[in-house]
Amino acid sequence: MPLDxxxxxxxxxxxxxxxxxxxRISVTDRCNFRCAYCMPEEGMTWVDRADLLSFEEIERITAxxxxxxxxxxxxLTGGEPTIRARLPLLVAKLSKLRVRATGDPIDISMTxxxxxxxxxxxxxxxxxxxxxxxxxxxxxSERFLELTRRDELxxxxxxxxxxxEAGFSPVKVNAVLMRGINHDEVSRFLQLGRDKxxxxxxxxxxxxxxxxxxxxxxxxxxxxxxxxAAADFDFEPLERGSSPAERFGYRDASPGSPxxxxxxxxxxxxxxxxxxxxxxxxxxxxxxxxxxxLDHVDLRDIMRNGGSDDELLAAVAGExxxxxxxxxxxxxxxIRPSKxxxxxxx
Ligand code: SAM
Ligand code: SF4
Numbered sequence: 001m002p003l004d005x006x007x008x009x010x011x012x013x014x015x016x017x018x019x020x021x022x023x024r025i026s027v028t029d030r031c032n033f034r035c036a037y038c039m040p041e042e043g044m045t046w047v048d049r050a051d052l053l054s055f056e057e058i059e060r061i062t063a064x065x066x067x068x069x070x071x072x073x074x075x076l077t078g079g080e081p082t083i084r085a086r087l088p089l090l091v092a093k094l095s096k097l098r099v100r101a102t103g104d105p106i107d108i109s110m111t112x113x114x115x116x117x118x119x120x121x122x123x124x125x126x127x128x129x130x131x132x133x134x135x136x137x138x139x140x141s142e143r144f145l146e147l148t149r150r151d152e153l154x155x156x157x158x159x160x161x162x163x164x165e166a167g168f169s170p171v172k173v174n175a176v177l178m179r180g181i182n183h184d185e186v187s188r189f190l191q192l193g194r195d196k197x198x199x200x201x202x203x204x205x206x207x208x209x210x211x212x213x214x215x216x217x218x219x220x221x222x223x224x225x226x227x228x229a230a231a232d233f234d235f236e237p238l239e240r241g242s243s244p245a246e247r248f249g250y251r252d253a254s255p256g257s258p259x260x261x262x263x264x265x266x267x268x269x270x271x272x273x274x275x276x277x278x279x280x281x282x283x284x285x286x287x288x289x290x291x292x293x294l295d296h297v298d299l300r301d302i303m304r305n306g307g308s309d310d311e312l313l314a315a316v317a318g319e320x321x322x323x324x325x326x327x328x329x330x331x332x333x334x335i336r337p338s339k340x341x342x343x344x345x346x
């Protein structure tokens with residue numbers, strides 16, 4: 001190929017015309033918590049360290065998809081991403097990537113349980129990370145211990161403060177509500193968001209828990225969350241854009257200011273599958289077109305067998321092409337995936 005010939009571009013489009021530009025990367029399947037809705041207390045089997053993608057392999061896949069397949073946003077997740085050694089090094093590598101069409105930096109974010117953020121938030125910010133989601137499901141320390149099997153509520157709250165102080169914007173706090181466990185905490189969370197200047201996002205409980213205890217009755221629906229919120233706060237719907245979260249702004253807050261809005265991700269009662277643009281790369285290099293997909297393609301095998309960039313791209317395009325229309329939770333033909341959120345890269 002002559003030197004000045006541009007590299008061939010691939011559009012990651014599926015049969016339903018959904019173009020895929022968002023890559024979720026799990027950097028580890030391990031975790032320092034054991035959230036009841038995600039992992040069993042004991043008995044998880046972990047991926048061998050040698051089988052995890054190296055930072056170089058993660059960088060290769062990401063750079064390829066950004067440079068040649070239109071990927072423009074990347075989210076680091078896990079397991080718990082902050083327990084992967086030298087994580088800021090990976091962030092520094094990825095944050096150098098530029099969106100091909102605009103030359104702007106890619107949008108890079110991370111989801112964390114927040115327990116070690118007070119120690120690492122500054123380093124992550126310096127490395128180029130700008131957006132953080134902290135998962136926190138209860139503001140009651142006894143419930144926290146029951147839910148995560150760790151006594152770390154104070155450290156998570158300190159982690160949220162550290163993230164705000166380090167300059168992350170926005171800091172979002174994601175809460176999964178479950179009936180009989182924390183269904184009554186909507187207003188407490190909203191007040192925390194206003195006090196700390198962070199965006200609260202409620203996420204409906206999904207059938208991805210390792211113990212298979214999910215039932216539809218335990219899902220606290222979008223409608224119910226709004227009803228609880230309206231009892232204590234005055235808000236109005238905001239424009240949603242392409243985000244899976246429905247957004248609401250407080251009428252007495254200045255729009256766009258920290259903590260001026262909250263959101264709901266109604267993945268179960270009002271799925272957003274028809275506009276889904278996500279692909280998920282597991283810690284051991286399996287690419288899935290959906291959290292609920294039953295299949296995957298193994299990018300690690302391709303790389304470790306000497307595969308070319310073109311082969312990798314073809315494998316990714318094939319995986320996207322196989323994507324189903326939607327996850328069908330609650331319908332008779334729904335099939336529960338055999339892996340939990342922590343193993344898939346939630
Ligand atoms: N450890 C990090 C954390 O907790 O933020 C990142 C990985 S965790 C698997 C990513 C997200 O998945 C968290 O916000 C967690 O609340 C959510 N999650 C885990 N199991 C879930 C389930 N069964 N339904 C809904 N969300 C779930
Ligand atoms: Fe760990 Fe996150 Fe799963 Fe909780 S939700 S066990 S913090 S991976």
